[in-house]
Amino acid sequence: MKRSWLKRKTPYKKAPVKFSRISKKPRKKPSDSISVLKKRADAVFSLWVRARDSGVCFTCGVQKPTSQMQNGHYVSRAHNSLRYDERNCHCQCVSCNVFRHGNMDVYALRLQEKYGPTILQDLDREKKKIKQLTKEELHAIINKYG
Secondary structure, three states: OOOOOOOOOOOOOOOOOOOOOOOOOOOOOOOOOOOHHHHHHHHHHHHHHHOOOEOOOOOOOOOHHHHEEEEEEEOOOOOOOOOOOOEEEEEEEHHHHHOOOHHHHHHHHHHHHHHHHOOHHHHHHHHOOOOOOHHHHHHHHHHOOO
């Protein structure tokens, strides 16, 4: 009887690991990657924004400890050109930022009260710019707001 091509002639045995096969390429430190630097910059910038606004929600006005507040963005963080823009980021409570999805109608009115009637056009113009953040820029943000 012929053997099926699915059946092995001998039982499968795990080959021993030979250390000579492992490549000896130098690995990057995880702290040097852009994604890790973005996370660190986000954390530092968020703490700075919440301290700047003294824990007062930009949209509803409720005051809580800064540890219970969040950094709310008018234009999404996906737009790197405005991700760390001080005019785009303000302290918001969890209720406004998460459950009301940023409470954007009130946020827009407060932005115009604080920065003038042209702020929405300025932010819209800036968000259309494509920007790739470099490691040096992220290190500079971490140092500036840290």
